[in-house]
Amino acid sequence: MSDDVLVACKLPHGIYLDVGKQRVKLNGVMQSGRLEAPFFTAPAKSVGLTKVPRDFWEAWIKDHQEFEPIKKGLIFASDKKKRLLDEADEKSEFKSGLERINPSKLPNSLEQVKAGQVE
Template sequence: MSDDILVACKLPHGMYLDVGKQRIKLNGVMQSGRIEAPFFMAPSNSVGLTKVPRDFWEAWIKDHQEFEPVKKGLIFASDKKKRLLDEADEKSELKSGLERIDPSRLPKTLEQVKAGQI
């Protein structure tokens, strides 16, 4: 059994996990390597993956079960990469609320202003 576990994070820039004096940075969607032009947006099933020591993860998750990103399913873990990617596919419609706005699909209440238009 491996001493490490993979943690997936659907937050754009990841976050820091602290246990005692130890700190680990979780990669976010922007570090997934799946950012696409022209608007630098990631596919909806993208996640940042970070290898974390199993005992660190177990200590952190024990203390953060009620943390909103954990409760919503934006941060999850597995010892199998394929299982994590399958779960990311299942959660592709799950939004953090921090996603970039696609300028080609602006809400009807907004209009795009071109440079020099004002």
Template sequence: MTATPSRNGATVTVICRMPSGLVLELYDEGALQNPSKPGALPAVKGSVRLSGARHDPRFHKRDNIMLGMGGRTEVAADFWEAWTKQNAEFMPLKKGLIFAMPKEADAVSRLSELREERTGLEGLDKDKMPGVTPFAKEDF
């Protein structure tokens, strides 16, 4: 689900470098401060599903290479601002696994700057794993 455009129609392009994406949920601030029941979460004011690195146009399932990949999602600017304020300590946000730019071209440019930076969520390279050798076709 994509957030509806903000009141002024402004959106930002959010890049998500996590493989499967992420669901962002925005909660009512008042309900977070004064929960009606201990342990109960307040109602969600809005949510956005971010496309992950597997949705990058360059991603190929056979190769499964995640390095430098990121999904792109248009999100209402006011939703993004409120969500980042509410989740300022969220580790993927702090580590740059999700970030936003006002224009898609700027977001893609920033993603290309990060193409060599590992996220820690990439798959293992089977060719560089010590002690692992692939089966020959005759072994089956």
């Protein structure tokens, strides 16, 4: 059994996990290397991946089962990268609420204002 586990994070900029005096930074979607022009958005199935010591992850997850990103399926782990990426595909519709807005697909309640435009 490996001493590490691979953790996936669907939050844009990742998050710091603390256990005692130890701290691990999880990579977020913006570090996934899968950003697409023109708005530098990541595909829905993108996740940031971070190798984390197994004992650290098990201690952290034990104390954070009610943490909203865990409950929403935005942070999850596996021993196998393929299994983790398959799970990311399954969770592609899960949203953090921090995703970028595509200016060409604004909600009806918003309109784009051009620089210098005065009303």
